Amino acid sequence: MKRKTRLFTALLCAALFLAALTPARGQAESVPGDPESIYQVALLQSLAQGHFDGITTVGELKAHGDTGIGTFEGVNGEMIVLDGVVYQAIWDGSAVVPEDDETIPFCNVTFFEPDVSVSLTDIPDMAALQERLNAVVDENGVNLFYMVKITGEFSAIKVRSEYKQEKPYRELDVALAADQTEYDYENIRGTMVGLYCPSFMGGLNSVGWHFHFITEDLTRGGHVLQVRVGSAEAVLDATPGFTLALTDDADFQRMDLSRDMDEAIHRAETATSSDTAAADEAEHD
Numbered sequence: 001m002k003r004k005t006r007l008f009t010a011l012l013c014a015a016l017f018l019a020a021l022t023p024a025r026g027q028a029e030s031v032p033g034d035p036e037s038i039y040q041v042a043l044l045q046s047l048a049q050g051h052f053d054g055i056t057t058v059g060e061l062k063a064h065g066d067t068g069i070g071t072f073e074g075v076n077g078e079m080i081v082l083d084g085v086v087y088q089a090i091w092d093g094s095a096v097v098p099e100d101d102e103t104i105p106f107c108n109v110t111f112f113e114p115d116v117s118v119s120l121t122d123i124p125d126m127a128a129l130q131e132r133l134n135a136v137v138d139e140n141g142v143n144l145f146y147m148v149k150i151t152g153e154f155s156a157i158k159v160r161s162e163y164k165q166e167k168p169y170r171e172l173d174v175a176l177a178a179d180q181t182e183y184d185y186e187n188i189r190g191t192m193v194g195l196y197c198p199s200f201m202g203g204l205n206s207v208g209w210h211f212h213f214i215t216e217d218l219t220r221g222g223h224v225l226q227v228r229v230g231s232a233e234a235v236l237d238a239t240p241g242f243t244l245a246l247t248d249d250a251d252f253q254r255m256d257l258s259r260d261m262d263e264a265i266h267r268a269e270t271a272t273s274s275d276t277a278a279a280d281e282a283e284h285d
């Protein structure tokens with residue numbers, strides 16, 4: 001959709017679709033493919049509480065989007081969906097292409113349609129990058145979703161993955177504090193895929209930006225912790241719709257999803273191993 005038409009439509013019919021569909025075999029299924037909707041599987045809050053069981057498959061996911069981010073059963077690596085291909089950046093930093101029957105406990109995808117782009121040069125850190133992207137969001141509407149692809153040269157980027165978790169699962173921040181792996185790259189070409197969630201999404205996801213990265217040769221990747229952009233182009237897809245796929249899985253139904261997970265989610269999304277070591281030291285002082 002062209003931007004003007006899209007924003008007009010968004011004003012008319014911006015809608016939050018809570019599609020809790022009758023699942024087969026405990027898996028989320030729905031009518032595929034609205035390009036004007038962000039398709040989300042489960043909640044970041046359920047992932048944060050340790051619900052790492054997959055509730056949909058890679059094959060099913062591809063019917064709902066060609067671009068996005070997420071993770072895999074047991075938090076077995078970071079998901080990057082780019083140009084219709086699902087990549088899995090596993091513990092050793094390498095990116096592999098999972099089979100269609102691999103399952104997914106949490107993800108967000110959409111069919112990417114470029115609406116607005118912005119050139120980025122010498123962006124010193126994550127805060128400055130988010131500030132630049134927020135300017136675009138301010139101009140186009142803070143209460144929409146945005147999927148972004150940032151492609152170019154990264155002067156420095158720190159990404160993480162993690163070892164696959166086994167049952168009984170720990171909460172996400174605890175699992176990551178123990179089992180996170182980190183990789184630093186310099187002067188590397190690639191694409192950051194990111195999602196912006198508006199402020200009202202606090203109970204379902206995390207508000208603001210969340211980025212994953214994959215190298216241009218599609219062989220390495222992870223969840224972005226720190227970044228310095230040399231020269232890149234950010235292309236944003238403003239998206240007015242939201243589709244949520246849940247599960248009747250008994251463990252999922254037992255969770256108290258009203259619990260405030262904000263701090264734990266912030267830790268899980270941003271903590272580096274040196275932050276974790278510093279926190280451990282402070283605790284033992």
Ligand SMILES: [Zn+2]
Nearest residue numbers: 078211212223
């Ligand atoms: Zn992530």
